[in-house]
Amino acid sequence: MNMPVKLEYFKNPKNRELTPAEQDELARELDAIRQEVLDDLGEKDVKYINRVYSTVKYSEIIGRGLLFAGWFPPAWLLGTGLLGFSKIMENMELGHNVIHGQYDWMNDPKFNGTKYEWDIVGTADDWRQTHNYKHHTYTNIKGMDDDIGYGVLRLFPEQRWKKGYLLQPLYSIPFCLLFQWGVAIQNLEIGKYLKGRMTKEEFKQRFAPMKKKITKQLVKDYVFFPVIAGPAALPVLAGNCVANGIRNIWTFSIIFCGHFTKDVEVFSKDVLKDESRGHWYMRQIRGSSNLTGSEAFHILTGHLSHQIEHHLYPDIPARRYRQMAPKVQAVCEKYGLNYNNASLVKQYGSVIKRIVKYAFPFKK
Numbered sequence: 001m002n003m004p005v006k007l008e009y010f011k012n013p014k015n016r017e018l019t020p021a022e023q024d025e026l027a028r029e030l031d032a033i034r035q036e037v038l039d040d041l042g043e044k045d046v047k048y049i050n051r052v053y054s055t056v057k058y059s060e061i062i063g064r065g066l067l068f069a070g071w072f073p074p075a076w077l078l079g080t081g082l083l084g085f086s087k088i089m090e091n092m093e094l095g096h097n098v099i100h101g102q103y104d105w106m107n108d109p110k111f112n113g114t115k116y117e118w119d120i121v122g123t124a125d126d127w128r129q130t131h132n133y134k135h136h137t138y139t140n141i142k143g144m145d146d147d148i149g150y151g152v153l154r155l156f157p158e159q160r161w162k163k164g165y166l167l168q169p170l171y172s173i174p175f176c177l178l179f180q181w182g183v184a185i186q187n188l189e190i191g192k193y194l195k196g197r198m199t200k201e202e203f204k205q206r207f208a209p210m211k212k213k214i215t216k217q218l219v220k221d222y223v224f225f226p227v228i229a230g231p232a233a234l235p236v237l238a239g240n241c242v243a244n245g246i247r248n249i250w251t252f253s254i255i256f257c258g259h260f261t262k263d264v265e266v267f268s269k270d271v272l273k274d275e276s277r278g279h280w281y282m283r284q285i286r287g288s289s290n291l292t293g294s295e296a297f298h299i300l301t302g303h304l305s306h307q308i309e310h311h312l313y314p315d316i317p318a319r320r321y322r323q324m325a326p327k328v329q330a331v332c333e334k335y336g337l338n339y340n341n342a343s344l345v346k347q348y349g350s351v352i353k354r355i356v357k358y359a360f361p362f363k364k
Contacts, residue, residue, distance in 0.1 A: 012263055015286055016336030023278030026335050030281050033327050034313050037320050041105065045317050049103055049111060052093050060086040063243070064225060070235025080239040084246035090119050091251060092302025093318070099124055100132060102317045121214045122184030130187045136314050140259075140266045140287035147259065148266060150175075150182055151191065154358045156266045161361040168359045179248040184210060250300070253348060254291070258307030261289040262350035263340045284311035285332060289340035290325070291347055298322060308339065 018026065059082050066079030095118030097103070103111035110116075117124045130146055138144035142158055149155045153172060154165045175182055188206050192198040221240040229236040265286045271279070291297075291305035298305045303318035306325055310318065332339040 012265055012286070012338060014263060014338035018278070018282060018335060020276065022335060023276055023282060025278070026331065027276070027278035027281055029331050030312060030328070033324055033331070034316065037313075037316055037324060041317065045103070045319065046106055048319055049317070052089065053110065056086050056090045056094055059083075059089070067236045067239040068229050068232050070232050070239055076235050076239060080242050083239060083243035087119060087243055087247040088250050088300060091247060092254070092304065093299055095119070095124070096302050096304070097318045099127060101315050119217075120180040120183065121217045122180060122186075123209050123213045125209065126187035127183070132314070136311065138272075139284055139311060140264070141269060141271065142266050143269055146186060150186065152182070153355060155260045155354045157358065157363050158266050159358070165359050169356050172355050176252040177245055177248055179252040180244070184214070253344070254301045254304050256351045257291055257344060257347040258289055258304055259287070260351050260354055261340060261342075261347045262353070263338055264289055281312060282337065284308070285337050285339070287311070289342075289347060291344050292341060293344065295322075
């Protein structure tokens with residue numbers, strides 16, 4: 001029987017429940033959009049990702065070079081800005097997308113999703129586990145997707161309230177400023193270790209590669225470059241610190257606006273029982289949100305401004321999301337699914353409202 005599938009936590013009236021037959025049709029149409037892009041991949045995509053790689057490389061070189069003249073304020077400002085830009089591009093448009101395997105078809109070692117290591121304190125291997133596997137498989141499923149509040153924030157009424165959440169409007173600020181550290185420790189599952197559900201030996205094994213990566217990053221930004229800068233050591237040190245902060249704030253903002261806006265939903269574990277491809281697609285749409293903006297804005301976000309398309313097609317080169325978006329939106333409208341799309345200001349405002357509202361024990 002083609003009865004609608006009722007799902008606990010599906011509370012947004014902007015979405016219509018779909019029958020199993022409708023879910024199958026949804027999957028067929030979304031698969032067709034995917035296949036159309038796969039059939040068209042080629043030289044343009046190769047040239048694009050190589051341009052991104054060169055942009056990251058040369059903006060870092062020029063930025064770090066200017067910081068060596070950092071006692072001159074304009075040089076420090078421009079150098080810090082360029083280094084921050086390079087770090088954003090490396091994380092968002094290069095690292096994140098390459099690690100997803102979006103360019104594995106090129107067979108270029110520089111863009112191998114299983115081997116790429118990026119410029120943050122967290123390891124790419126940990127990210128592949130927490131993000132590529134857990135988050136993209138169990139998107140917004142409470143108790144399975146660790147990205148729901150990253151274990152430190154209550155952003156949905158379905159999350160159990162604790163007194164400590166009362167302070168989240170305050171501690172969300174340093175969490176934003178130090179976001180790469182939150183990402184880095186996520187796979188350590190420190191809570192399990194503190195509660196005795198993980199052995200000391202297992203914890204040490206998990207921490208070892210992270211410790212190595214942290215050491216490498218800290219030495220590079222806060223020891224090596226300041227030391228070789230000689231008299232400009234202090235401006236270089238400050239510039240590196242600010243550039244990392246710029247990247248952290250931007251990354252936090254884009255990721256939170258893609259996952260924790262007003263109409264985004266969370267789900268219970270029972271949705272996984274006999275989940276069809278069409279239902280998985282529907283869950284990605286209802287658990288994500290997009291951002292409007294210019295082409296330059298989309299590139300700076302790593303095209304995660306098209307978070308809906310990214311969740312539907314995580315292994316498709318992200319530069320293609322812009323051409324896929326109108327087709328995906330049309331499919332959503334056809335099946336009565338909310339295509340959550342708004343400006344950065346509006347989406348970020350709704351994120352802040354969630355952070356403040358659910359610091360208190362509201363249940364809806």
